[in-house]
Every structure is written in C-alpha cells, then in structure tokens.
Amino acid sequence: MSDALDVLDQVGKWKASGKGVAIATVITTWGSSPRPIGSQLGVDDTGAMVGSVSGGCIEGAVVQEALAAIKDGKPRMLDFGVTDEQAWDVGLACGGKVQVFVEKVN
Structure with missing residues (x-):
C-alpha cells in the first residue's frame, strides 16, 4: 500500500x-x-515518473x-499483450496481457 500512497x-x-x-x-x-x-x-x-x-x-x-493525455486532456485505455507462442519465440516463459487506464489529473 505504501507504493500507492507514494x-x-x-x-x-x-x-x-x-x-x-x-x-x-493497471486495470x-x-x-x-x-x-x-x-x-x-x-x-x-x-x-518525471x-x-x-x-x-x-x-x-x-x-x-x-x-x-x-496531459496535453490533450483525453483519457486512454492501453492494451499490451503477448501470446504464449510470441513469448516463447523471444525467450520468455509465458505470455500475458495488461490493460492500463491513463488520465490527466485535473
């Protein structure tokens, strides 16, 4: 929880x-x-991050x-993923997916 508070x-x-x-x-x-x-x-x-x-x-x-998003004020839904086959091809153990919601703080 301290990470979120930071x-x-x-x-x-x-x-x-x-x-x-x-x-x-991450949603x-x-x-x-x-x-x-x-x-x-x-x-x-x-x-800065x-x-x-x-x-x-x-x-x-x-x-x-x-x-x-800071510049245009529009929120974004970002999708990132890799299939198990793609992961294996690049030397990773398994695939995965993550969705990230990005929004400007007003």
Missing part, C-alpha cells in the same frame, strides 16, 4: 506546484504480468501516452 503523494505535490500531471493505473491483467491490478504510475509534464505499471518497453509507451 505515487499519490508525489502526484499531489506536482499538481500543487502547478505541473501538468497524469496517472496510469486488467491476464497470464504473466509484472505488476498487479491497481498498480499506478504518476507522470508530470516534464516526463513515480511508481510503476509494468517495466521495459511498456512503461515507456505508457509515459508517452501520459504526456499526450
């Missing part, structure tokens, strides 16, 4: 200082997923979408 605390500080802020939340997982449902990532308008929704290339894509 994210919300930092997001609040960024917002209070006048920065544009977005928050991303669905299936199969292999590095972070559980409810995990959050806060992003400010400079690209707190928390985590995944890792690797997914995290980078979520940050880019968060920056876009």
Whole structure:
C-alpha cells in the first residue's frame, strides 16, 4: 500500500506546484504480468515518473501516452499483450496481457 500512497503523494505535490500531471493505473491483467491490478504510475509534464505499471518497453509507451493525455486532456485505455507462442519465440516463459487506464489529473 505504501507504493500507492507514494505515487499519490508525489502526484499531489506536482499538481500543487502547478505541473501538468497524469496517472496510469493497471486495470486488467491476464497470464504473466509484472505488476498487479491497481498498480499506478504518476507522470508530470516534464516526463518525471513515480511508481510503476509494468517495466521495459511498456512503461515507456505508457509515459508517452501520459504526456499526450496531459496535453490533450483525453483519457486512454492501453492494451499490451503477448501470446504464449510470441513469448516463447523471444525467450520468455509465458505470455500475458495488461490493460492500463491513463488520465490527466485535473
């Protein structure tokens, strides 16, 4: 729970200082997923981050979408996944899916 509180605390500080802020939340997982449902990532308008929704290339894509959400104010539903066969081809044990909801904090 402290991770979630850390994210919300930092997001609040960024917002209070006048920065544009977005928050991303894992809302669905299936199969292999590095972070559980409810995990959050806060992003400010400079690209600073707190928390985590995944890792690797997914995290980078979520940050880019968060920056876009800060600019246009539109929420996003992001779907990331890999089949078991695709996972095996790249040397992973199993596939998985994660859905992340990204929204600007007003």
